[in-house]
Amino acid sequence: MTSALVWFKSSYSGNDEPDCVEVAIAPADTTVRVRDSKNKDKAQLAFRDRSWTAFVGTYSA
Numbered sequence: 655m656t657s658a659l660v661w662f663k664s665s666y667s668g669n670d671e672p673d674c675v676e677v678a679i680a681p682a683d684t685t686v687r688v689r690d691s692k693n694k695d696k697a698q699l700a701f702r703d704r705s706w707t708a709f710v711g712t713y714s715a
Contacts, residue, residue: 659687 659678674691686706688699701709 661689663691664688 659680661676661678664675664677676689676691676694678687678689679685680687684703686701686703688701690696
């Protein structure tokens with residue numbers, strides 16, 4: 655259930671841009687969820703630990 659998640663703006667989102675990515679960590683299973691801040695009720699991405707690390711590592715180089 656994602657309704658109990660606490661969402662925060664990703665550090666990969668720009669400060670002055672209207673387009674934001676929000677991230678939340680599901681405490682029960684440590685799944686990282688990602689959503690578009692402008693479309694909060696739309697589909698979300700979900701990453702497990704290693705997948706999230708690989709995804710973020712791809713863009714931090």
